[in-house]
Structure formats: C-alpha cells, structure tokens
Amino acid sequence: MEFILNHPERVREGLRRRGEALPLDDILRLSEQRGGLATRRDGLYSALKKIKETLNSSSDDQKAHINKQIKVTTGEIRQLEVTMTDIDSRLQMMLQLLPNLPQEDVPEGTRDKELRRWGEPLVFQFTPQAHWDLGVRLNLLDFEAGTRIAGSRFVVQKGLGARLERALLSFMLDLHTHEHGYLEVMPPFLARRSIMVGAGQLPKFEDQVYSSSEDELYLNPTAEVPLVGLHSDEILAANTLPLRYVAWTTAFRREAGSSSRQTRGLLRLHQFNKVELFQIVTPQNGAEAFEQIENHAEIVLRRLDLPYRVVNRAAENLPFSASKSHDLEVWMPAQGKYVEISSISTCDTFQARRSQIKYRLENNRTEFVHTLNASGLAVGRTMAAILETYQQADGSVVVPKVLRPFMGTGVLRS
Numbered sequence: 001m002e003f004i005l006n007h008p009e010r011v012r013e014g015l016r017r018r019g020e021a022l023p024l025d026d027i028l029r030l031s032e033q034r035g036g037l038a039t040r041r042d043g044l045y046s047a048l049k050k051i052k053e054t055l056n057s058s059s060d061d062q063k064a065h066i067n068k069q070i071k072v073t074t075g076e077i078r079q080l081e082v083t084m085t086d087i088d089s090r091l092q093m094m095l096q097l098l099p100n101l102p103q104e105d106v107p108e109g110t111r112d113k114e115l116r117r118w119g120e121p122l123v124f125q126f127t128p129q130a131h132w133d134l135g136v137r138l139n140l141l142d143f144e145a146g147t148r149i150a151g152s153r154f155v156v157q158k159g160l161g162a163r164l165e166r167a168l169l170s171f172m173l174d175l176h177t178h179e180h181g182y183l184e185v186m187p188p189f190l191a192r193r194s195i196m197v198g199a200g201q202l203p204k205f206e207d208q209v210y211s212s213s214e215d216e217l218y219l220n221p222t223a224e225v226p227l228v229g230l231h232s233d234e235i236l237a238a239n240t241l242p243l244r245y246v247a248w249t250t251a252f253r254r255e256a257g258s259s260s261r262q263t264r265g266l267l268r269l270h271q272f273n274k275v276e277l278f279q280i281v282t283p284q285n286g287a288e289a290f291e292q293i294e295n296h297a298e299i300v301l302r303r304l305d306l307p308y309r310v311v312n313r314a315a316e317n318l319p320f321s322a323s324k325s326h327d328l329e330v331w332m333p334a335q336g337k338y339v340e341i342s343s344i345s346t347c348d349t350f351q352a353r354r355s356q357i358k359y360r361l362e363n364n365r366t367e368f369v370h371t372l373n374a375s376g377l378a379v380g381r382t383m384a385a386i387l388e389t390y391q392q393a394d395g396s397v398v399v400p401k402v403l404r405p406f407m408g409t410g411v412l413r414s
Helices: 002-006 008-018 024-053 060-096 131-137 143-150 160-179 193-199 224-229 283-303 350-355 379-389 401-407
Strands: 113-118 183-185 190-192 217-219 234-237 243-252 271-281 308-312 324-332 337-346 357-360 366-368 370-378
Touching (some): 160 271, 193 224, 224 243, 224 370, 308 337, 370 379
Antiparallel strands (some): 113 308, 271 370, 308 324
C-alpha cells in the first residue's frame, strides 16, 4: 500500500500496460479516508487520556460529568474503528486484485517477442501423427478411460506410458538436484487459503481452482504455491540465501472459460504432473537468478534433444504475480507449431509482500526477498513432444537416450 501511495502514477502506468482497468482511484480515495479516520481516532484517544487524568482530582459531581464524557468519547472511538475495519476489508480485497507491475523490458500489448531458438525442427519423410493418436495406438494413453472415471480432459496412462511419465519425473528431479544444486521438496498437494493468496492465486483465480470448502483447503494449481508457503511469515538470515527448491507435484486446474484451442491430448488437462523450480534470493541477485533458473529449465529440453524457442511474454500476457516472464515453447511436429512447455517468471517482492517473507540485513533491518519460479518441466507436454518428435515411419517411437536407463527399453512399439 505504501508503494501505491508514494508512486500512484507508476502503478497507473503499470496497470495500463497490463490492460487492466482496476479502480486505483477508489483505492487511493479509501486510503485517504482511512487516514483521516485514523487521525480523528488518535485525537480522541489523546483527549480520552486527558479526561481520565482529571478523575482523581475531581468532585463527585464533576466525576459524573467526566464519566459521561468518557462514555461518549469511547463510543465515538468504537464507531470510528468499526468504519476503519470496514474500509480495511474493502481495501484488502482491492489490493489483492492488483497484479504485479511489468518490468521495463517487457513488450507492450499482447504480442510476445521471440528471443532465440535452439535446435532445428525435424523434417519427416512421412506425415507425423499427433501424440494423442500415437499414445492410443501404442497403448500408452487411454483418454476414454480417463473420461469415464473423471470426465473430459483426464487421461489414464498405462504400461510404458506410465513408465515414461515416471522416467521423465526421475530424470528432471535428478538433473535439478544432482547437477543444478536444488533441494528436493515433496510438499502437500493441498494448501490453505492464506497460502494461495500469498502466492497470488487467490482471489484472482477463484474460479480456476479445485477446493474442499468444508476444510478450506485448495488443490495446488502448481507446486509454486506450497513452495511460496514454505517460508511465509518468516524472516530469513541473509547468509541462508539464495534458497533453491525443486518439487514435483500433481497440478489441478479447472480451466474454466479457457479459450485455448490446445485441448486435445496431453496439452491442457485438469490434472497433470509438473516439476517446479523455485528460488528465494536477495533483490540485488534477482536478475542473475532469472537467467540461471531459465538456463536450468532449458537444459532439460537440450538433454532430451527437443527443439524449442524462448519468448518474452508481452505485458498483457504476464502471469498475475510476475513482473517478467519468458516462455519455453517446444516444437510439436504433428501440429506444426511451438507449444508452451515452461514459464519462467520473476515476481520481485510481489509474493514476498503478500506472504511476509523477509531477510535480515547486517544492520538488523529487514527487507522483502525476491521470488522466482520456472517449470522444469511440465511432464505431460514433455511426453507429448517426445512422442511426436521421436516417432518413426513404422509407427514406433524411439526413447531419448537420457531416458533409457529409467525405461529399460529404447523403443516404444505396439
């Protein structure tokens, strides 16, 4: 709130770039109104204190009058505090709907900017099949069974399909822990509302999450949520930073009102596995950490030899909590296009402020940390890219070399 009051035009410009028409003027007006009420209340408290000081030296007749004054003043204070509590509640709801502000190098509008490419898309001597057809024909994926069990956009993985999912999880976790130095975490799949709010998922995406209203718990839409919650309401020692965590969780998303056309196969499921990279760093190390975490996500695709490109997401396409995001988009041969497989985001102090995560400096002052996250990677989409990229003319699929020790086979056949 302090930043908004001190820099209202910067906030207004950031919201404009994001294409958000949020009531900033109402926030400023309510904040000013609350400040005026607080000044009146503090004045009444001072007056009340002085009135009470006169009691001991007053006569009985004077005490009756003074007690009446005390009662009236106390009532006025209570009424002011009730009004202030109401304003606080309204302000809190408005503030929770304000997104992070874009960094200067984030492109304007809705058009993402391609930064670079890695690898050359294969040229097939035959018409490549889509992964959903390959997966069914090779008896790896069963979409009909998934729909029968849970409805549309759920899938059952079977046999070598289930093993391929498990192999990808093990490969990614081993890479990030053994080579990149992340600490592996296995968090709960459920989170309290306060943790969801702190991560920036609520109240903005209330209609996108699965919840257990009786227990006031929410199924994680991403492992980023519990990783933010890991240090909520903490003051960290400066010498413990940076903190680097990697977590595998199943993600659950309702995708309510989704306009995406990527609804077939493994591209937009309600339930999917994802390996998440998460870093907590000091503000001065935020830019370096962003490059590092992006490189760690890219290495997964390079080890799998999957062609991809990196794009800088435009301001109006930024995730709610992010001030800057790059997407890794993997080449999908059967669809003839790049598809998002990882989103790398820096949230600056946005999540730290909502979750009250600080670190202590040498002079004993405290400051908010910076948080960063990246998919490292979305497992289902990685499987889809492997099936389409490594398919052969005879309908089989070659297993990437780095996955063969986990798979026990080099080829998937019907």
